[in-house]
Amino acid sequence: MFDFSRRKFFTSLAALPLAAVFSRPAKAATTHTVRIQGFAFQPSNISIAKGDTVKFKNNDNAAHTADDRGKTWKTGKIRGSQSKEVTYDSAGSFDYFCRYHPAMKGKITVS
Template sequence: MSKITRRTALRLAAVATVAPLAAHMARADGHATTHTVAIRNFAFEPANLTINAGDTVQFVNEDNAPHTATADSGAFDTGNLRGGQSASLQFPSSATFSYFCAVHPRMKGSITVV
């Protein structure tokens, strides 16, 4: 084996080592999940939810009455969800959100993103 050939072989070995790591990282990103918050009997269920950054929360209105999930801070708002409608929101980074229903402000919930 010449020196050049040996160096090329080492470089190929390094690439082969990096590739599986990259694949593993891609899988780790794929762990983001979707959580469901049911809006049922004029309440959010669960009312308090903790999720990981990157996860998605799907609000599903199971009532006949319209509801919203509206952040106190204005950071998000599903808008009016009629019975049977849903809205999905992704939460990319750590934060805590208190939210309420704009139609029935006594309906309250929170999402903690860790």
């Protein structure tokens, strides 16, 4: 009796499509690139989805940062030719700037 039900259990488990077990219904997270070039963020205004990552890629020789004005996040120093990534797990609108060059500004909207 026990053997029978155990076999029945495993048989029904095997019948489940593997995709249904392992796939996640949520959309896969995306990594967006914001280039830092000529002392400007490009694009300076982007909209992304919750869970996405933004890669700040510094193409200048000078070091830059991307610091959220609301102090929720910051990249820290990004040296020339380096990049830093920030993942956004909650919705919000973030105005950011470069700590060394406050005229450099950008905006990220997460929804």
